[in-house]
Amino acid sequence: MAENTFTLNQRRVAFMPGQTILEAAAAAGVRIPTLCHLRGTTPTGACRICLVEVTGARSLMSACSTPAAPNMVIQTESTRVVQARKLILELLLASGEHDCLICPSCGDCQLQDLAFKYQVSPKRFNRWTDFRKTEVNPLIVRDFSRCILCGRCVQACNEVQVNRAISFGYRGKKAKIVAAGDGPLKDSECVFCGECVQACPTGALSEEKARTTWRPWKERQRVRTTCPYCGVGCQQWLHVQDGKIVKVTGVMGAEPNKGRLCVKGRFGYDFIYSEERLKTPLIKENGEFREASWDEALDLVASKFKQIVAESGPHALAGVSCARSINEDSYQMQKLFRAAIGTNNIDHCART
Amino acid sequence: MTNSFNEFARAKMFMIIGSNMVEAHPVAATFVKNAVMRGAQLIVVDPRRHALVDLAALHVPIRVGSDIALLNALMHVLIAENLYDRKFVESCTIDFDKLAANVRTYPPERAAAICGISAEMIRDLARRIASVKPMMVCYTLGITEHTCGKHNVQAVANLQMLLGNLGVECGGVNPLRGQNNVQGACDMGALPNVFPGYQAVTDADHRAKFAKAWGVAILPDTPGLMIPQMMEGLTTGKVRAFYVFGENLANTEPDIRKVEHELSSAEFLVVQDIFPNETTRFAHVVLPAAAWSENDGTFSNSERRISRVRTASPPPGLAKPNWWIFKELAKRMGRAWAADSAQAIWDEEVSVLAPQLCGIKYHRLEGDGLQWPCPDESHAGTCFLHKDGQFTCGLGVFTPVEWTPPAEEACADYPLVLSTGRRLAHYHTRTQTGRCEGLNDILGEETADISPQDAAELSIRDGETIRVRSRRGEVRIKARVSARVPRGLVWMSFHFRETCANWLTNPAFDPSTLTAEYKACAVRIEKVYTA
Numbered sequence: 011m012a013e014n015t016f017t018l019n020q021r022r023v024a025f026m027p028g029q030t031i032l033e034a035a036a037a038a039g040v041r042i043p044t045l046c047h048l049r050g051t052t053p054t055g056a057c058r059i060c061l062v063e064v065t066g067a068r069s070l071m072s073a074c075s076t077p078a079a080p081n082m083v084i085q086t087e088s089t090r091v092v093q094a095r096k097l098i099l100e101l102l103l104a105s106g107e108h109d110c111l112i113c114p115s116c117g118d119c120q121l122q123d124l125a126f127k128y129q130v131s132p133k134r135f136n137r138w139t140d141f142r143k144t145e146v147n148p149l150i151v152r153d154f155s156r157c158i159l160c161g162r163c164v165q166a167c168n169e170v171q172v173n174r175a176i177s178f179g180y181r182g183k184k185a186k187i188v189a190a191g192d193g194p195l196k197d198s199e200c201v202f203c204g205e206c207v208q209a210c211p212t213g214a215l216s217e218e219k220a221r222t223t224w225r226p227w228k229e230r231q232r233v234r235t236t237c238p239y240c241g242v243g244c245q246q247w248l249h250v251q252d253g254k255i256v257k258v259t260g261v262m263g264a265e266p267n268k269g270r271l272c273v274k275g276r277f278g279y280d281f282i283y284s285e286e287r288l289k290t291p292l293i294k295e296n297g298e299f300r301e302a303s304w305d306e307a308l309d310l311v312a313s314k315f316k317q318i319v320a321e322s323g324p325h326a327l328a329g330v331s332c333a334r335s336i337n338e339d340s341y342q343m344q345k346l347f348r349a350a351i352g353t354n355n356i357d358h359c360a361r362t
Numbered sequence: 363m364t365n366s367f368n369e370f371a372r373a374k375m376f377m378i379i380g381s382n383m384v385e386a387h388p389v390a391a392t393f394v395k396n397a398v399m400r401g402a403q404l405i406v407v408d409p410r411r412h413a414l415v416d417l418a419a420l421h422v423p424i425r426v427g428s429d430i431a432l433l434n435a436l437m438h439v440l441i442a443e444n445l446y447d448r449k450f451v452e453s454c455t456i457d458f459d460k461l462a463a464n465v466r467t468y469p470p471e472r473a474a475a476i477c478g479i480s481a482e483m484i485r486d487l488a489r490r491i492a493s494v495k496p497m498m499v500c501y502t503l504g505i506t507e508h509t510c511g512k513h514n515v516q517a518v519a520n521l522q523m524l525l526g527n528l529g530v531e532c533g534g535v536n537p538l539r540g541q542n543n544v545q546g547a548c549d550m551g552a553l554p555n556v557f558p559g560y561q562a563v564t565d566a567d568h569r570a571k572f573a574k575a576w577g578v579a580i581l582p583d584t585p586g587l588m589i590p591q592m593m594e595g596l597t598t599g600k601v602r603a604f605y606v607f608g609e610n611l612a613n614t615e616p617d618i619r620k621v622e623h624e625l626s627s628a629e630f631l632v633v634q635d636i637f638p639n640e641t642t643r644f645a646h647v648v649l650p651a652a653a654w655s656e657n658d659g660t661f662s663n664s665e666r667r668i669s670r671v672r673t674a675s676p677p678p679g680l681a682k683p684n685w686w687i688f689k690e691l692a693k694r695m696g697r698a699w700a701a702d703s704a705q706a707i708w709d710e711e712v713s714v715l716a717p718q719l720c721g722i723k724y725h726r727l728e729g730d731g732l733q734w735p736c737p738d739e740s741h742a743g744t745c746f747l748h749k750d751g752q753f754t755c756g757l758g759v760f761t762p763v764e765w766t767p768p769a770e771e772a773c774a775d776y777p778l779v780l781s782t783g784r785r786l787a788h789y790h791t792r793t794q795t796g797r798c799e800g801l802n803d804i805l806g807e808e809t810a811d812i813s814p815q816d817a818a819e820l821s822i823r824d825g826e827t828i829r830v831r832s833r834r835g836e837v838r839i840k841a842r843v844s845a846r847v848p849r850g851l852v853w854m855s856f857h858f859r860e861t862c863a864n865w866l867t868n869p870a871f872d873p874s875t876l877t878a879e880y881k882a883c884a885v886r887i888e889k890v891y892t893a
């Protein structure tokens with residue numbers, strides 16, 4: 011028998027040394043549910059939803075933190091496992107106000123998905139925590155009545171983005187995720203990158219701008235694109251609903267950003283819908299702008315350019331291209347100046 | 363960048379110079395922070411104690427504009443103590459002797475006086491960067507936005523060649539581009555001296571190649587004007603028509619009053635943009651353009667990666683893609699161009715004409731894009747340049763440079779130095795971020811950041827409105843007293859019109875690149891007494 015293999019749901023599968031049961035199972039196409047596990051960060055084993063049954067082990071083991079070992083015999087959905095998961099889900103659901111009807115993450119919630127899969131609804135336990143305040147910060151809404159204390163946001167903030175703005179505060183029943191002195195995010199080290207929102211498996215963290223608009227199942231289109239701000243060039247998903255971008259998230263695993271975004275990339279998209287946008291060509295007459303058609307405006311520009319070329323030569327024209335627009339635009343503009351006008355007077359803010 | 367972002371997390375040592383990465387390139391900074399958590403050494407060279415300094419093994423707080431003195435002194439120590447990579451220098455570079463002779467005149471004691479740090483710190487830094495290999499240098503506009511910007515860049519390259527840190531993973535010289543597509547605009551030849559793909563306009567073969575491709579008899583053979591020369595030409599009448607695409611020059615160029623005078627002198631000004639702004643006010647014709655996410659295309663990031671940009675929603679009103687507007691103008695000037703989409707422009711023209719991009723076609727860009735050079739369609743792209751010491755011209759050339767002070771230094775009348783840059787939540791003149799819900803809540807107004815020492819001397823309290831004055835203008839602005847700022851420095855951004863640093867900045871330029879000295883001008887600050 012090969013050295014690095016184990017039995018997974020009656021199937022013999024290979025694994026790589028150092029892989030956890032979770033990773034090895036994923037590689038073999040078997041999905042084990044997780045809540046607290048955040049890829050690329052240290053496993054915390056906080057939620058226990060990834061429990062699996064390992065033959066010979068006394069208790070169930072958490073797949074996200076247990077290394078795969080040769081000849082383990084593992085069951086991921088045994089009766090014992092399913093029983094345990096149901097109990098965990100009941101506890102989690104009872105720990106807060108999981109009123110999916112008005113939750114911003116309804117339809118995009120790992121807790122909801124698991125409750126659905128294992129058919130668990132919140133009834134058996136009474137609520138046993140008492141802070142239930144929705145706190146609205148600019149951009150990010152924190153609603154601890156939906157928090158399951160999985161700690162993914164803490165991992166995202168501390169290990170992924172390394173902003174160290176939030177941590178676990180208090181103990182026992184009072185346990186809660188806190189920012190500097192249990193205050194609002196804006197008074198803490200928080201830089202509003204939103205990595206915590208992206209990591210949160212429930213509706214405890216959501217985006218203010220999408221909170222009462224985004225419905226995952228209404229999303230007709232998810233468009234992959236590149237951030238329009240700095241030179242890192244982060245890869246984004248634009249969530250488009252009713253013809254508009256309602257939310258932006260990072261593309262997991264993509265180069266160069268591996269799913270991460272900053273405040274501009276995540277929240278800086280809605281300028282395109284501003285009422286102040288230029289919507290029609292404008293021509294200045296007697297010091298005032300008036301609206302014009304494309305034909306009129308372009309004819310005017312072309313005839314003025316031709317006149318100046320005829321009178322003073324092509325070098326009396328100059329152009330500045332845009333370092334924010336697409337490559338194809340800059341290419342066309344330099345081609346216009348070189349091939350149609352006849353000058354190399356073309357530059358852009360290369361140096362700022 | 364010679365290297366790539368995905369190398370950051372594996373790097374062993376960083377020297378970050380003139381780059382407030384946490385605010386200007388936040389996601390890149392997260393990878394640096396990850397590396398530090400895994401044990402990488404971080405060295406920050408910067409006048410300010412910006413956020414990365416909190417994680418640094420060493421902060422080297424040099425004076426604004428003293429970079430070359432420091433870099434030369436580091437090389438002085440590396441050569442004097444025989445700590446440089448002799449093998450790399452001998453096999454992959456030329457003109458070492460010239461460099462050695464030049465840096466011999468920069469003993470740490472001399473540099474220390476210029477940089478405002480101790481000679482011991484310089485020696486310590488030199489020994490540290492020689493002790494770990496490879497070491498990655500990252501920089502941003504703190505290096506380039508000086509009258510000696512080009513020399514700064516050369517000094518950084520000299521250092522990395524001397525240490526043998528070029529052509530290796532997790533090493534290299536890595537300028538992080540400020541704007542999302544500066545790299546691309548350069549690659550596309552939106553520069554007065556080169557065609558797309560950095561092919562010189564002065565070269566007859568290149569001209570012939572492009573003339574044939576573009577169906578014209580001849581192409582202009584002399585390099586054109588750079589932006590500051592164009593602006594100057596507006597006042598002399600040398601430039602009669604000026605076409606500004608997407609740059610809010612009236613706020614982003616140094617010395618706003620001068621710039622506005624120049625723009626208002628234009629005989630015929632065409633501005634193509636997505637919003638009315640300070641520059642459109644001076645226009646004779648304004649053309650409404652489609653914005654990001656309203657058309658398809660590509661961006662090139664700092665690591666030379668071509669990534670797709672895609673359409674999510676249509677442009678408002680009559681606004682049109684920029685490439686379409688240029689095509690229509692060309693048609694009216696007697697040039698019919700065939701390409702009728704961004705994809706056609708790229709696949710049929712750009713990637714045919716630019717040798718570095720020949721292997722990059724839209725159908726290959728579906729996932730993570732491709733990094734140039736990518737010479738043919740079977741090529742996987744290039745993560746880091748100069749592999750195995752191969753330079754474009756064969757060997758790496760050491761170019762010795764001398765330190766020169768900023769064009770304007772602090773003096774009795776203007777005793778402080780103003781340096782400028784970006785803040786996290788905003789971008790440039792806020793034509794975009796200022797119109798995004800929530801971003802103004804995070805940062806709603808500009809401040810002038812000053813040191814606690816200077817504040818105490820002038821009895822200025824945090825949050826108090828002060829006047830910042832330079833030889834060119836003045837602004838009234840709130841003071842933010844911050845220990846991150848060293849004594850003698852005032853730091854501002856150019857995000858807000860009324861308090862824009864460019865009312866104050868000095869239109870002094872690097873003689874060869876004509877990059878303005880945004881990072882240094884002399885100012886004084888005053889309390890504002892309200893009656």
Ligand code: SF4
Nearest residue numbers: 167200201203204206
């Ligand atoms: S937004 Fe970013 S910085 Fe703020 S708490 Fe969330 S992860 Fe941390």
Ligand code: SF4
Nearest residue numbers: 157158160161163210
């Ligand atoms: S806020 Fe979300 S991510 Fe954070 S602990 Fe609560 S449920 Fe988990």
Ligand code: SF4
Nearest residue numbers: 237239240244272275
């Ligand atoms: S998300 Fe932030 S770091 Fe990434 S490209 Fe956009 S502005 Fe730059």
Ligand code: FES
Nearest residue numbers: 046055057058074
């Ligand atoms: S996912 Fe494994 S313990 Fe939470």
